Structure formats: C-alpha cells, structure tokens
Amino acid sequence: MGTKVFSRPDCLRDVATHYCPGCHHGIIHRLVAEAIDELELAPRTIGVAPVGCSVFIYDYIDTDFIQASHGRAPAVATGVKRALPDRIVFTYQGDGDLAAIGTSEIIHTAARGENVTVIFVNNAIYGMTGGQSAPTTLLGQSTTTAPKGRDAGADGAPIQVCEMLNTLQRPAFISRVSVHTPAQVVRAKKAIRRAFQCQQEGKGFSFVEVLSACPTNWGMTPLDANKWLEQQMLPYYPIKDFRIPEGVQ
C-alpha cells in the first residue's frame, strides 16, 4: 500500500487561481499555506491582502482576511495585531504596493518592530496595471512607462528593500529568497516558515522578500522569465538571510 507524501495544504483552497501562466504567486501562496499548516496557525491567523495581482489571495488561502488599500497593509496589520496580540497577522504585498506607495508604512512598521510577518513579492514590475515601472525595476529593463529601459539619471536606481530595512534596529527577521528553481522553492519555504515562527515566538517584525517572475509583463515565456530572473535579478537582489533571531530554526 502506498504512502501519501505530497498533498494540497489544508488551508489552501481547492480552486483554480486567476494568475497568468508562469506567474509565481501560486507557488508562493502554497508556501505560505504550508507554513501556516505546519505551525498549526490557521485558526488564529489574519491575512492582510494587498492591492495588485494578488489582491484575491483571500480566495485561495483559507484564513480570515482583510483587504487593505494600496501600500497600507503594514499599518492595517499593526492595527489588527495591537488589538489582537495573540493572533498571527501577516501581509502579502507586491513591489508596487510595498516599495512605492507603501514605503512609509513598511519602514515604520519595521522600525516599531511590530510582531507581524510581511511576505514581499518582488517581480520588478507592476503586474495588474499592465507592466509599468516599479521602484524595483532594474536599470535598463523596459516597461510601458520606461519604454527605452530604466535610466538611473531619469528614473533613479532600483530600491533594495531588504538592504534598506536591514539598516533599522528593530526588525527580527529579514530574508530574500527566490522561487525560480525547485531548490530555491525549498529554501523559500524555510524562510517563510521561519518568519511565521518568529512571530509565533513573539520575536518581532519578520520580513521575507520573494523574487518572482511576471512572464506576461516581461514579455517572455515562463522558462525565459525564470532565466531572466536568475541572470538579471539575482545579481542586484542577492538571495540572503540578512537577519535571523537566535532560537529560530
């Protein structure tokens, strides 16, 4: 008789997602769901959904959810966590959401060391609005609003969010991972689980940046997008554990 070694996480709903082929949100959702299941957090978890492609995360992950306005999820999470300190509160945000309109909220939530978890999905472009520049768009990368490629003189340099947050005193856990290969997916899972564990143990603000592909708006096949992520994004956004608190496995 066979042994079941792999199945859908309990808190990942059995529905088809709306994401484009080759998009990594589905994988990242799954990793979040696995971490919540393994730590048995679902009954007391409240997710804060962003504005952007992943706004419908609440249709896929089976925990309580709040849909926040653009960029403000960390402030909303602060309000929830202050009111319900024994619950697990996490935000799931894209780079347009977190690194552009929401820079103030993420920096100050991290600076306060709020005991919440932030999953930051960086695909270096605006997805839902159709491929405009993000603060994380790489130099030379073409977008609908940088048709000749991002130019540092005109558009500034891309923001390295983990490095920026790592200058602050209070964050407990900061890590950058990717999901473009199976090995990296395993590593990403570990970081996400650690981030939730960090919150569970009351250690404070935990942050995971997940590099991900947007084949549709990058104008590539899913395979080429994975290659582009590895060749173009990784040198500028290195995979790294920036900060891990003691005692978090």
Next chain:
Amino acid sequence: MAEKVLMKGNEALAEAAIRAGCRFFFGYPITPQNELLEYMARHLPEVGGTFLQSESEIGAINMVFGAACAGVRVMTSSSGPGISLKQEGVSYIAGSELPAVIVNIMRTGPGLGGIAPTQSDYFQATKGGGHGDYRLMVLAPASVQEMVDLTALAFEKADEYRNPVLILGDGVLGQMMEPVVLPEPSPEKTVEKPWATTGKGDNEKAKLITSLYIKPEEAECFCDHLRAKYSAMEERETRFECYRTDDAEIIAVAYGTAARLCMAAVDMVREKGIRVGLIRPITLFPFPSAPLREAAEGGAWFLTVELSTGQMVEDVRLAVGGRQPVDFYGRSGGMVPDPRVIAARLEELAEKKANAETAQPNEGGAA
C-alpha cells in the same frame, strides 16, 4: 458616578471616548487637536488600552481600519489637512462597513491654512471627501458638554450602522474650557461583532473584510445596500435643536460654534421685539431638511451663518427649495464674528421681509 468637572473640549472628548469603551487610539499630531492625542497617550494605558502615534495620518487611519476589523472600539482625531490625508482610509472603512470614530477639530484651509477655528471642512465631512458613493454620520457639537455626549453617541451609532462616524468640531470647541458632566464608564457596552476578523477558530468559516467588488452587478448591489443604510440614518438619526423658532419670521441656521454666536444674536434681536430664532443642525449628515422645509412653508426667511465662505448654506437652500429667501453671512480664515454683527444681519433681513410683505400684501412671503 457621573461627575461635574471643568475640562478643555479636546480633553473632555478624549475622556468621553475612553468612558464609551474606546481602547485603541491611533493618531498624528496637528494643531488645534493635540490635547486629544496627548490625553489618550496619558490615559489609555491606565485602562489597559493602546495609544500609538503613527508615522502619518495615512498610517493612523489604516491602523484604525485594522483595529476596527478586529472588532474593538477605535478612534482617531485630526484637523483639516490631516483629515484630507485620512480620506482614502475613511473611504475604505465606509466601503468595508466598519465602525470607527473620527474627530475633526477644524482649522482653516485650503492648504496649510492656519490654526484658528473655522467650519471650512463641511463639504469634506458631509459630501464624501474620499472616493466613492459613501456617507459618514456627521455630528456637530456646540459645547464641551455636547462633545462628551455626542462622542458616546458616535461609538454607539458606529457600531449600530457599521459605519464611520465623524465628530466635526472646531478650534474654539477644542480649546475652550467649560464645566461638563462626564458619563459613567461603559466599556462593556460593546456589541457583538460576528463579522470581525479575529481568526476563524477551529470550526468556523474564514471571514473576509473587503471593499472590492469586481463584478458591476455585485458592486451595484453593495452600493444599494449602503444607500438603504444611509436612508435609514436619515429616517432615524436626524438631530437638531430649535431655539425660539415657534413664531420666528427670520430663522438663523448655524451649527457648532457659529450656532452659539447666533443664539446670542437671536436673544439680542428678540429684545427689540423682532421675531427671530435659530435652527441648529446637530447631525450634518443626515441633514435636518424637514424642519427647514416646514419653517419655509410657514413663511420664514433664513440667514445661514458659518465660519466659512458658505458651505452648509447649499444644503439649507436645497431644504428650503426656493420657497423663501436664504441669506448667508460668514467669516473665514479663522475670523470669528461678533454676535452683534449677526444680530444686525438678522434685523436687516427682518426689515427686508417686512418691506416685501408691505409691497405685496396678498402674497405673503411665498416666493
């Protein structure tokens, strides 16, 4: 036990909120409402509550949004320029049907304006302010006592209607001291909130708080639901005060600080035997249109008095519906009119009305 104390408006409002069961306050400093914030910082921790000074007004209102989702009684306060920044969040709170209390102690505008008292945020308060088809219940106190009483009401109504309630005061009310009777603390009065996102527990279905309706049919259905809620507020929650209006030929219409000035002016004019009165809206939304319409049908003329260049006067004109003349007197930029000047305007209007009636004796005051 209820106690009578001398308190500054901003502090009395803060104390009333605590006594109404508010345990969470998120805010950002701006004059002339800082005492409210500071009072909360000092006294909320004493009752096990949480005060947090946010990084911005936008941060504050979204913390309010989060705490409201968790089902607790929560408040924020600011003044005009800060309220402008909060409007995005206020729209989301209304669109997510969450109870929260927001206080605007008005200063002058537009732009940075000044810290002196005005009523120039009437449009912003009553006509949406943020994006979308929504309304706030707007309460307009005219005394420190009313700041206390209406704060308790604000929390109650916010919970009842699952809608943000705005208390619209001004720099005079915030800064002045008056004796007030504080109510008994009622932290246990909070209502059941089965919709709150507190974690789904072991057997429950996950709860979702969102204001996103992608399908137009669903979005319209939701907007109709909100419209029904606002209609219910109009039917049940309209509040106003009539002062010496029974036989009044000229009726001043004013709220808040302007209403107090008008009350003094009405008394002065009455001493001369001229029949004037005051209708003071206490709820600015829902707006008390009915008493104004009835007074107009009875032949009265109107003088709207505001500490602005004329905002509420538009609602007064809508209510009066062209039946009778509606005059306007306002000072702006933080200038507060002398009641004697208002009295002179009322007298002038009374004379005009008398002349008009003499000229057309058979037509009365009908327009």
